[in-house]
Amino acid sequence: MCYRSVIVPVTGVDRLPQSFIKSAFSILGPFIRDIFNESLRTSTFPELWNQSIVIALNKVPSPTSLSDFRPISLLCFLSKILERLVHDQISAYVESEGLMDALQTGFRAGHSTQTTLLKLTDDIRQGMDRRLVTALLLFDFSKAFDSVCHEKLLVKLRSLGFKHGALRWVASYLSGRSQAVLGEGNNVTSFLPLNKGVPQGSVLGPLLFSLFVIDIAQGLDSGIRHIIYADDLQINVQGRFEDVRDTLARLSEGAEHISDWAVRNHLTLNIKKTKAMIFGTPVFVNRFNSLGIASLDFCGSSVPFVSHARNLGVVIDSKLNWKEHVAYICKRVNTLMYRLNHFRRSTTIELRKHLIQTLLFPLVDYCSVVYCNISDELNLVLQRVLNRGIRYIYGIQKCERVTPLRRELG
Numbered sequence: 001m002c003y004r005s006v007i008v009p010v011t012g013v014d015r016l017p018q019s020f021i022k023s024a025f026s027i028l029g030p031f032i033r034d035i036f037n038e039s040l041r042t043s044t045f046p047e048l049w050n051q052s053i054v055i056a057l058n059k060v061p062s063p064t065s066l067s068d069f070r071p072i073s074l075l076c077f078l079s080k081i082l083e084r085l086v087h088d089q090i091s092a093y094v095e096s097e098g099l100m101d102a103l104q105t106g107f108r109a110g111h112s113t114q115t116t117l118l119k120l121t122d123d124i125r126q127g128m129d130r131r132l133v134t135a136l137l138l139f140d141f142s143k144a145f146d147s148v149c150h151e152k153l154l155v156k157l158r159s160l161g162f163k164h165g166a167l168r169w170v171a172s173y174l175s176g177r178s179q180a181v182l183g184e185g186n187n188v189t190s191f192l193p194l195n196k197g198v199p200q201g202s203v204l205g206p207l208l209f210s211l212f213v214i215d216i217a218q219g220l221d222s223g224i225r226h227i228i229y230a231d232d233l234q235i236n237v238q239g240r241f242e243d244v245r246d247t248l249a250r251l252s253e254g255a256e257h258i259s260d261w262a263v264r265n266h267l268t269l270n271i272k273k274t275k276a277m278i279f280g281t282p283v284f285v286n287r288f289n290s291l292g293i294a295s296l297d298f299c300g301s302s303v304p305f306v307s308h309a310r311n312l313g314v315v316i317d318s319k320l321n322w323k324e325h326v327a328y329i330c331k332r333v334n335t336l337m338y339r340l341n342h343f344r345r346s347t348t349i350e351l352r353k354h355l356i357q358t359l360l361f362p363l364v365d366y367c368s369v370v371y372c373n374i375s376d377e378l379n380l381v382l383q384r385v386l387n388r389g390i391r392y393i394y395g396i397q398k399c400e401r402v403t404p405l406r407r408e409l410g
Contacts, residue, residue, distance in 0.1 A: 012076030043168035049079035
């Protein structure tokens with residue numbers, strides 16, 4: 001790509017900021033309405049809005065390779081409004097017809113990462129109560145959103161009952177897309193065409209991806225449970241410890257089914273990031289570790305068993321005792337507080353309250369219902385984490401009491 005020196009605001013290619021459209025909406029409103037109606041009437045997505053400017057966001061604190069970045073498309077504000085209108089109509093149709101997989105929990109009203117993890121951990125706990133072990137496989141797809149095959153997506157939409165006009169509009173939305181990259185100094189590369197994928201950062205893209213993977217679990221054995229959240233797929237099988245090898249064989253069969261589906265749909269499984277775990281009571285987990293079964297084999301690949309793994313932002317461990325997740329929270333809080341302490345003297349108490357409320361509290365609150373059964377010891381650790389935030393706000397020493405200040409903060 002060759003760079004050309006063009007300064008581009010953080011908007012879409014039309015350079016119309018949201019604030020301008022809002023302030024002039026009383027004048028622009030009728031024209032915008034006519035554009036939207038004409039787009040839906042003719043099943044044509046405006047050509048200019050098919051261009052996007054991509055920025056790279058860090059997936060890890062210190063990226064060292066291209067895979068450590070997540071590309072996000074900067075789209076025109078008006079195109080997002082039109083996408084929202086279509087999104088709401090498609091969602092209403094899909095939900096009314098009951099087309100969506102009941103366990104597809106991403107980008108759906110009433111579903112979240114917390115409800116997804118609650119479903120998983122509840123199944124595991126029920127297995128423990130029945131003296132069963134749970135074998136779990138966490139799949140990772142490489143560039144899933146960027147690899148969606150447009151032709152296959154349209155075929156699937158047609159099979160779901162989408163009418164000709166709706167299919168033409170979606171085809172117009174997907175085809176003819178091009179993107180450029182926003183680099184240092186706001187320099188933009190030349191635009192290059194795209195022939196696959198849904199734009200990350202769009203309103204409609206996540207819904208279309210959910211419909212693309214709607215059939216991923218079809219054909220799985222009835223004893224294999226699955227959960228889908230966006231491009232995160234998990235399958236698990238439960239069985240008696242005495243039959244653990246048979247349980248793993250069934251899980252391997254399910255993994256081969258998913259691998260075959262991925263090949264047919266032109267998606268790539270990232271075996272290096274795929275994780276396998278065994279859950280159960282401490283006695284069963286320890287006995288499994290003594291068996292020497294190091295990995296799960298399928299399709300000529302081996303996925304190592306791990307004692308804990310990060311799952312939708314929560315670190316789950318084989319015994320569900322949450323020690324690893326609490327350690328993960330503490331590590332993130334330590335990093336945060338180290339940075340905040342650098343400029344504490346230049347802040348007001350109101351700003352410090354806002355910083356702690358928006359930066360520290362969410363680290364503890366995220367999916368907190370999932371690990372509500374933590375021990376008193378771990379609960380005390382989290383309590384001390386919150387106390388660090390209170391001490392930062394008021395500038396008090398570790399030996400001073402924080403209980404009255406906690407009540408003051410509510």
